[in-house]
Amino acid sequence: MDFVRTPDARFERLLDYPFEPHYEDVDNLRMHYVDEGPADASPILMLHGEPSWSYLYRHMIPICAAAGHRVIAPDLIGFGKSDKPTAAEDYSYQQHMEWMQQFIDKLELNNMTLVCQDWGSLLGLRLAAENPERFRAIVVGNGMLPTGDQKTPPAFNIWKNFALHSPWFPIARIINAGSFRKLGPDELRAYDAPFPSKKHKAGARAFPRLVPVRPDDPASEANREAWAVLERWNKPFLTLFSNGxxxxxxxxxxxxxxxxxxxxxxxxxxxxxxxLQEDSPVAFARGINDLLASESEN
Known part of the structure; x- marks a missing residue:
């Protein structure tokens, strides 16, 4: 598998991202992750989506860590400081699941709280359903676990066609367009940092076509099985969606x-x-902290 690694210089002096880098090997690819807060605390696993990276959680990580939680925010393979296979065919829903499974196995993560959005939900909700004994709670913001049995929103179809066919794929502008507030030039630079060339964007381009949109999609049955677990999920499950x-x-x-x-x-x-991590990071983080504080009291 051919891959590229974004030069470290691209990540120097990023605004509000002072976190020490950590790396784990998955299938001979280097996966980067942020690891903040007490090392012996129960972890909060924050999973980003498309086409962002752990920078998305930069304002939330310190709030949750200050509350006494260990916060782990990986960059999915193909994103952020993680390695990036250069062929679209190298990316599949199942392959991303295997990379994430290796990640939590190698770090020996247990008693986790999942925090997920966008593709972080497609991966995270499957991960929790396939490892229910390792998760204590789930918090979802603007995410879902599709099976292909429901009609997809028109906005998603437009986005999918753009990602697949547009010769222009401006990562930072996409995130800016999906946020209420206007991102500053330093924030735009940070979102563009992982993707200096078209080769670096293969993973970001691939994600929309991997969403199950038909009942016979390759991922549909596994997602239905995950839903069967979630329909019996009695541990805390919190939704913090946005209004826009x-x-x-x-x-x-x-x-x-x-x-x-x-x-x-x-x-x-x-x-x-x-x-919503850009628009309401404090409220999002406090919602997570309040849920876990309430759970600890019960």
Whole structure:
């Protein structure tokens, strides 16, 4: 598998991203992750989506770490400081699942709280369903676990066609367009940093076509099996969606209805677009901390 590694110089002096880099090997590829807070505390696993990286959680990581939690925020393979296979065919839903499984196995992560958004939810919810004994709680913001049995939103179809066919794929501008607030030039530079060439963008380009949109999609059956586990999930399940995301609109109510652990939780609607970590990072982080504090008291 051919891959490229973004030069470290691209990540120098990034705004609000002072975190020490950590790396783990998965399938002979280097996966980067942030690891902040007490090493012996129960971990919060923050999974980013498309086409972002752990920079997305930069304002939330310190808040959760200050509350006494260990916060682990990996860059998915193909994103951030992680290695990036250069062929679109190197990326599949199942391959991403195997990379993430290796990651939590090698770090021996247990008693985790999953925090996920966008593709972080497609991977994270599967990961929790396939390793339920290793997770204590789930927090979803603007995410879903599709099986291909439901109609996809028009906004997603537009996005998919753009990702697959547009000769222009401006990562930072995409994230800026999916946020309510206008990102500053240093923030835009940070989101573009991992992707200095077209070769570096293969993973970001691939993600939209991997979303199950048909009942016979290669990932559909595994996702249905994951839903069967989630429909018996009695541990805390919290939704913190935003009020301005056309892609995942309605997902919070859907999951609250299907997942037992969502009953009685302090679900909230936060202000923001698709990337609510940019628009409401403090409220998002405090929601996580409040859930875990409440769980510890019970």
């Amino acid at each position: 995301d056309p892609i995942t609109r309605g997902g919070a109510a859907y999951m609250q209805k299907r997942i037992p652990g969502a009953k009685g939780q302090p679900h909230a609607t936060l202000k923001g677009g698709h990337f």
